[in-house]
Amino acid sequence: MSVIIGTLTNVALLMYLSRRLLGVPVGWGRTLVVAALQNMVGWYAAEQVLGTLGVTADTPTLPVLLVVVVLGGCIIAFDLIVLTVLEAIIPTWSVPTLTSVVTGFPSAVRRLRRYVVIWWILLKNGLTAYIGPAPKRDLDSPRVARSLRKALTEAGVTFVKFGQMLSTRADLLPASYVRELSKLHSDVEAEPWKDVSPVLTEALPRPSDEVFKELDETPMAAASVAQIHGATLLDGTPVVVKLQRPQARRQVTADLDILRRLAVRLEKRTRWGRHLGVVALADGFADSLHEELDYTVEVGNMRSVAAASDLLVPTPYPELSSERVIVMQRIAGRPLSSAAEQLAALSDEQRAELADRLLSGVLRQIFVHGVFHADLHPGNVILTDDGDLALLDFGSVGRLDRPTRSALTMLLYAVERQDSIAATDALLDLMDRPSGLDDRELEREVGKLMLRFGDGFAPGGAGTMFAELLNVVVRFGFRVPPQLAGVFRTLGTLDGTLQLIDPDVDLIGIARDRGSELAQSLLGRDAIREQAEHQLATLMPMLSRLPRRLSRITEQLEDGTLSVNIRPLGDASDRSWIARVGSQLNLSLLGCALLFGGLFLLTRAAGPMLLPTVPLWPILGAALLFVAFILAARVLAGVFIADRE
Structure with missing residues (x-):
C-alpha cells in the first residue's frame, strides 16, 4: 500500500511541477502519462546512478541529498522536454478531453452517420474529386455547378439554404454557379397536423379555441422549415398561421455544426476553399439562419419593411406570435409564380403600372429607408384580388446605413448621366479601395459598361448588368460587402419577377429614372439644408470649445511652453506584446x-x-x-x- 501511495504522490508532484514550470496550459492527460512513465523509469535509473557513484548507507546525508535533488531535476527536465516536443507535434487543443469524448459520443455517432450520407451524396454526384488537396481542373464547368445544386438539394434544408446564400455572392462564385444555385428550392411535403399542433399550443398565450374561431389543419403551403395554415380569429378576421416544423431547429443546428466542420476542412485542404473564405461564409450563414429561425425577428422585419414601403405587407399579431409561430393578416390573392391567368386578364397599361409600382417601392426601400426585402422571387410577391401587389416571407431582409445609401444613390445618378468618373467615385465610397488600384482603367471599364447597357438593348437585361458590374469590381480587387451583394442580388432577382408582370419592362431605364428622382430628392436644396443643420448641430459642442483651445495654444506658443505628448504604447495589446x-x-x-x-x-x-x-x-x-x-x-x-x- 505504501508503494502505491508513494507512486501516486510522485506522479502528482511531477504533474504539478511540470505544468507550473512550463508556464502554459498543458493537458492533464498527457502530463499524467509522461509523469507516470517517468516515475517508473526514474526509480530504476536513480538506483543505478547512486550505485555507480558508490553511495551506501554510510555516506553522509547532505551530499546524497544534493545528488538526489540533481537527479530529480534531470527527471523533471526530461519531462519538460517530452511535454514541449508533444506540444509542438500534437497541440493540447487538437486532442479532445476525456470529458468531451464521453459526453460527445452520442452526437459524434450522429455526425458520423450524417458524414456518411453527405459523402455518399458527393460521391453519387461526382464531387469527391474536387475536395482533396489536388482537385480536378474543371472546377468552373457548368456540369460541376449542376452537380453541386443536385447534391445540396439532396443534403436537405440547411445545405439548400446555404446554396441559396451562395447564389447571392456573384462576387465570389463564377456565373455558372450563381445561375445553378439560384434554382434551388426546398419545397417538401407537409407534416401531419398532430405533429405540428404542439408547436402552436406551446406558443399561444391561451388555448387555440380561445384564439381562433376556425383553424384549417390542412396547410396552404409547406416548405422545409415551416408550413402555412389558414385560420380565422374570434372576431372573424382571416389570418394565416406560420408554424415552424418541430424538428427544424434541431436539424438545422446539427447540420450547421457539420457544415462548419466541412468548411474548416475545405479551407485547410483546398485552394478554392481558402480563396472563397468558406469558414467566414459558413459562420455568416449560421448567424443569418439562426436569425431566420427566430420568428420574432421576422415579425420585426415585417413591421420595418411596412414602414419603409408603400407596398402591401401583412400585418402581424405580435401578441400571438413567438419564436416558432407567426400569426399575420391573410391577403387574398395568388403568388406571381402561379398567377399567369390573372396577369393575362390585365391590360398592358395596368401591367406596366404594376411593374413600375413594384420597382419604385423596392428602390424606395433600398435608397430612402435602407430596409428592403432581400428575396423578391415570384413566390414572395402576391397579386391581390383587387389588382394590387403585396410582399410575403420576411426572413431575409437587408439593411443599409446612410453613407452606403448615399453612395448607391450617387451611383445610380452617375449611371443616368453616363458619368463614369462619378460612378467610379461612388464605387470607391461603397467598397474599400484595393491596393494598387488603377483609377483610370476602372473608369474606362465602368464607362464601357454604362455605354453597353445604357441604351436598353443589351442582351440579358438587368441581371446581366449587375453580374457584369460585380465582375468588374472583383477583377479590380474589390471585396464586396455582404449587404451590398444583397442589394445586387435583390435587384437581379427582381428583374425576373418584373418580367412576369410586364415582359416589356425596362428595369434599367426605370431604375435610372427613379435613381435620378431619388438623387434630386436626397441631394436637393431642402435635403442639403437639413443635412447641413444636422452636421452643424453635431459640431456645435466642439466649436464652442474651439476659441478657448486656440487661446491656450497661442499663449503657450508665445511663452515657449508648448509641448506635444505622444503615447506610442497607449494600447494595452501593444504593451502586452x-x-x-x-x-x-x-x-x-x-x-x-x-x-x-x-x-x-x-x-x-x-x-x-x-x-x-x-x-x-x-x-x-x-x-x-x-x-x-x-x-x-x-x-x-x-x-x-x-x-x-
Missing part, C-alpha cells in the same frame, strides 16, 4: 548564460569532492543545466502557445 517579447528574450539570455556556465562546470574535474568519487563542480554544472533546460522549455512552450493564439 512588448512585455511578452521582452520576457521571452530575458529568459532566452538567462538560459544561454546558465547553459554555458553549466557546461563549463561539467568540464572541471578538479575541486572539492562531494562524494569519494564525485567532484562538486560537475554536480553544480548539472544543476545549472537543469535550470537552463527548464527556461528553454518554457520559452519554446510559450512560442507554440503564442503561434496558436
